[in-house]
Each structure stands twice: as structure tokens, then as C-alpha cells.
Amino acid sequence: MISERRKIIPFSFIILLISLVVCTGVAPPKSGDSSLSCHDLGYTEALLCSTCADFEEFVGDNEFIDECKRCCSKESQNSAFPHIKEFIDKKSGDYKKLSVRYESGSNPKLVLKDNEGKEETLSIDSWKTENLEEYLKENNL
Incomplete structure (x- = not known):
């Protein structure tokens, strides 16, 4: 019984260590990291600036709104319809x-x-x- 426990503790420690390495490797970027592209942030070319204005009305996260405005496209003045x-x-x-x-x-x-x-x-x-x-x-x- 004691022998099994000694095997489990090092094994558990190894799993914990691997988990720690994996988690820090995929941690989200720091909020000040402006080198990320809009695509990396999850935005597409279809994002319209009017959508950011809608978000601004309902979402209180200024950093998110700034990212949205940096990545959005202005609506065409020439309407398709x-x-x-x-x-x-x-x-x-x-x-x-x-x-x-x-x-x-x-x-x-x-x-x-x-x-x-x-x-x-x-x-x-x-x-x-x-x-x-x-x-x-x-x-x-």
C-alpha cells in the first residue's frame, strides 16, 4: 500500500508539472499586447464599425471596444440597395x-x-x- 502511494505521488507531481507548462504556454496575451492581429483577436473582415457602436452601448469593457474600433470597417456610403x-x-x-x-x-x-x-x-x-x-x-x- 505504501509502495503504491509512493508511485502515485511522483506521477501526480509530473501530471501537475505538465499541466502547468501547458497552461502557461497557452495563456491569453497580456491586455497591453497590441501586436496581435485583428484575426488573432477573433475579428473578421466583416466587422462593421456600427457593430462596435452597438457593443459600446451594452458592453462596459473599454479595451474590447478599442480593439473592435481598431479592427472594424466603415460601412460603404454606396448602399447595395x-x-x-x-x-x-x-x-x-x-x-x-x-x-x-x-x-x-x-x-x-x-x-x-x-x-x-x-x-x-x-x-x-x-x-x-x-x-x-x-x-x-x-x-x-
Whole structure:
């Protein structure tokens, strides 16, 4: 019994030592280490600066916000869907039942919900401002 215990103690010590070496080898970098790339920090090229602004509103970590702002890309002023952007900017406030939600990387769509909560989704990426207005008026939205 004592002989087994003497074997276990050195074995346990070796495991503890290996664990310590492994853990220090993969320890997170110090917060002041600015040599890490945005990719190393977990950010992709798709990160928009507006996302950082959203994070800033809800997250109190200034270091995280600074990293986010350093790694983000400004939104293009040339919208991929200029007619939809025009509608949102100039006309969406006229429709009380309409709410606008931005989803990064998603094409524009209109999600209609009935009184029972059933949803119907329409792709509106090719719609012009006039088409969207007409559709909303015809459906009393």
C-alpha cells in the first residue's frame, strides 16, 4: 500500500508539472499586447464599425471596444440597395406598423406577421421605393 502511494505521488507531481507548462504556454496575451492581429483577436473582415457602436452601448469593457474600433470597417456610403435605403431613410417613419431591423450580410426582406403570429417573408432586394410604398399602402400596413 505504501509502495503504491509512493508511485502515485511522483506521477501526480509530473501530471501537475505538465499541466502547468501547458497552461502557461497557452495563456491569453497580456491586455497591453497590441501586436496581435485583428484575426488573432477573433475579428473578421466583416466587422462593421456600427457593430462596435452597438457593443459600446451594452458592453462596459473599454479595451474590447478599442480593439473592435481598431479592427472594424466603415460601412460603404454606396448602399447595395439604394432604393431600400432611400425608403428607410425617408419614408419608413410614415408606417406605424413597420419596424426596421438591420442584419449584417442579409438581403432586404419584408417579414409580415398576422394576428396569430404566423410569418410570411418577402424578398424586397429588387424592389424600388415606389413598389414598396405601394405594397404597404395596399395591405394597410
